Amino acid sequence: MKQREMVIWLTGLPCSGKTSISRAIHDRLRKESLNSYILDGDEVRRRLSSDLDFTKKGRRENVRRVGEVSKLFAESGMIILVDLVKKFSPR
Numbered sequence: 124m125k126q127r128e129m130v131i132w133l134t135g136l137p138c139s140g141k142t143s144i145s146r147a148i149h150d151r152l153r154k155e156s157l158n159s160y161i162l163d164g165d166e167v168r169r170r171l172s173s174d175l176d177f178t179k180k181g182r183r184e185n186v187r188r189v190g191e192v193s194k195l196f197a198e199s200g201m202i203i204l205v206d207l208v209k210k211f212s213p214r
Contacts, residue, residue, distance in 0.1 A: 126157045126158065126200065126202065127202075128197040128198070128199075128200045128201060128202065129197065129202050129203070130193045130194070130196075130197050130202075130203045130205060131145075131148070131202070131203065131204050131205065132205045132206075132207070133145055133204065133205065133206040133207075134206075134207050134208070134209035135208070135209055136208065136209065137208055141164075141206035141207070141208075142161075142163055142165075142206050144206070145161050145163070145204040145205075145206045146161065148204055149161050149204055152202060157202060158200070158201050158202065159201060159202040159203065159204060160196055160201055160202075160203055160204070161203075161204045161205075161206070162189055162192060162193060162196075162203060162204070162205045162206075163206055164189075164205075164206055164207040164208055167185065167188070167189055167192075167207075168185065171188055171189075171192065172184070172185045172188055182210065185207075186207065189205055189207065193205055
């Protein structure tokens, strides 16, 4: 592929626009004839991480899995857009 591989992470609270932003970036990249893929947190949870709960340990494992998949895609030359919920933790 004649593009620079990369992983772009979008994190934030639920309904904060992460998915909308990643879709807009994806559409723009396609118009530029660049290959990209969206790893959406909800989709990943339904498929790759369906065996995980939402405990701290489960969330950490979910992020690890997304990181590994992102790395595999990037190594193939893709631009990966990841949108995951960032749990708010007050200080």
